[in-house]
Amino acid sequence: MSSHHFRPTRAEVDAAAIARNTRRLLDAAGDGAQLCAVVKADGYGHGLVTAAQAALSGGATWLAVALVEEGIALREAGVAAPVLVLSEPPAAAAAALLAHDLTPTVYRAEFLHALEDAAVQRGEVARVHVKLDTGMTRVGVAAEDWDAVLALLAASDHLEVEGCQTHLARADEPDVPTTAVQLERFAAALDALRSFSLAPRLVHVANTAGALLHTPAWRAVLAAGAPGAVPLVRAGIGLYGLDPGPAVSAAAHGLEPAMRLVSEVSHVRRIDAGTPVSYGHRWSAPADGWLATVPIGYADGVPRTLTGRLDVLHRGARRPVVGTITMDQILVWCADVTPAVGDEIVLIGHAGGGAAGSAAGSAGIGMEEWAERSGTITYEIATGISARVPRVVVG
Numbered sequence: 001m002s003s004h005h006f007r008p009t010r011a012e013v014d015a016a017a018i019a020r021n022t023r024r025l026l027d028a029a030g031d032g033a034q035l036c037a038v039v040k041a042d043g044y045g046h047g048l049v050t051a052a053q054a055a056l057s058g059g060a061t062w063l064a065v066a067l068v069e070e071g072i073a074l075r076e077a078g079v080a081a082p083v084l085v086l087s088e089p090p091a092a093a094a095a096a097l098l099a100h101d102l103t104p105t106v107y108r109a110e111f112l113h114a115l116e117d118a119a120v121q122r123g124e125v126a127r128v129h130v131k132l133d134t135g136m137t138r139v140g141v142a143a144e145d146w147d148a149v150l151a152l153l154a155a156s157d158h159l160e161v162e163g164c165q166t167h168l169a170r171a172d173e174p175d176v177p178t179t180a181v182q183l184e185r186f187a188a189a190l191d192a193l194r195s196f197s198l199a200p201r202l203v204h205v206a207n208t209a210g211a212l213l214h215t216p217a218w219r220a221v222l223a224a225g226a227p228g229a230v231p232l233v234r235a236g237i238g239l240y241g242l243d244p245g246p247a248v249s250a251a252a253h254g255l256e257p258a259m260r261l262v263s264e265v266s267h268v269r270r271i272d273a274g275t276p277v278s279y280g281h282r283w284s285a286p287a288d289g290w291l292a293t294v295p296i297g298y299a300d301g302v303p304r305t306l307t308g309r310l311d312v313l314h315r316g317a318r319r320p321v322v323g324t325i326t327m328d329q330i331l332v333w334c335a336d337v338t339p340a341v342g343d344e345i346v347l348i349g350h351a352g353g354g355a356a357g358s359a360a361g362s363a364g365i366g367m368e369e370w371a372e373r374s375g376t377i378t379y380e381i382a383t384g385i386s387a388r389v390p391r392v393v394v395g
């Protein structure tokens with residue numbers, strides 16, 4: 001993206017809200033726990049470095065990314081905190097990973113061999129966080145391979161098991177039995193580590209929902225199976241103040257949304273009753289009235305599937321977006337209210353500052369609403385706000 005910004009469309013990111021959310025998540029994780037701030041996918045759309053620095057200032061001691069590339073971007077921005085790469089990188093990334101002092105998640109023998117070779121070449125010991133699958137069935141060492149991979153780690157002079165982790169598949173559902181089943185398997189995994197005399201300094205299980213809903217359960221497993229280790233929480237969505245799922249309210253846990261998506265009216269028209277509007281003429285004016293054009297569209301991350309189901313705030317009132325959502329523009333029905341070019345339009349958040357939910361009771365629009373109305377989750381809405389939208393850091 002060019003650094004020129006003429007279009008008024010922008011995403012305001014409240015760095016202080018991310019810092020406050022970090023503190024609240026640390027509290028939820030209990031005494032002695034540390035927080036690993038998950039800033040993958042450009043800080044869930046909030047800005048990689050903005051999110052990282054805000055979370056560190058709020059008390060996070062670790063950062064996590066999905067890709068080695070994201071970790072290198074943090075280092076190039078001068079971020080010195082430990083950085084965990086959440087999935088095992090391709091073997092070809094092993095040397096770059098060590099050169100940038102990134103900590104890999106590991107689970108495949110092939111990668112361990114490549115990392116060991118790279119560590120030998122550099123004359124150093126590579127610290128790793130081994131991931132044991134306990135029921136997510138995505139990445140991680142499958143139970144039948146735990147012994148083989150742990151034996152490999154225990155035998156290596158150039159690999160140090162600094163961390164041990166697993167990932168919960170249904171942490172955002174308060175009452176499903178599978179979380180307890182996964183925690184039982186993780187207890188067995190910690191036993192397996194001990195049988196290989198592996199004593200990781202850090203042990204981690206919980207994402208945001210795990211920290212908000214299941215802390216007593218996973219803390220008990222860690223206290224019994226790795227009493228000397230520091231419990232770490234890998235929190236992403238909660239840092240940004242967004243619901244991890246329909247059954248877990250971030251606001252109820254004191255978390256505040258950190259992004260406001262705003263634009264301004266760029267064009268106004270008075271149209272007659274019955275005038276058809278936008279591609280496909282899928283909507284016609286129900287009466288004579290005012291139509292406002294706003295320069296944001298699906299190429300900015302407003303899902304086209306929200307056509308007919310999207311509202312915005314204009315002069316403190318909710319108004320419907322009408323007609324098909326287009327690539328670069330949406331149309332707002334103002335009826336009898338005369339809009340003016342330059343009027344603020346809030347797509348996400350509250351009018352006049354403050355992200356949605358931060359002033360309970362007032363009529364904000366949250367990413368939760370977009371997610372629910374478009375059949376997805378907050379994560380996809382946040383990460384879908386495209387690079388074309390400038391991020392403006394406030395707070």
Ligand SMILES: *Cc1c(COP(=O)(O)O)cnc(C)c1O
Nearest residue numbers: 038086167207208234235236237
């Ligand atoms: C993305 C991710 C997280 C963060 O999850 P949230 O639900 O956003 O808190 C934690 N752990 C792993 C392995 C992840 O991939």
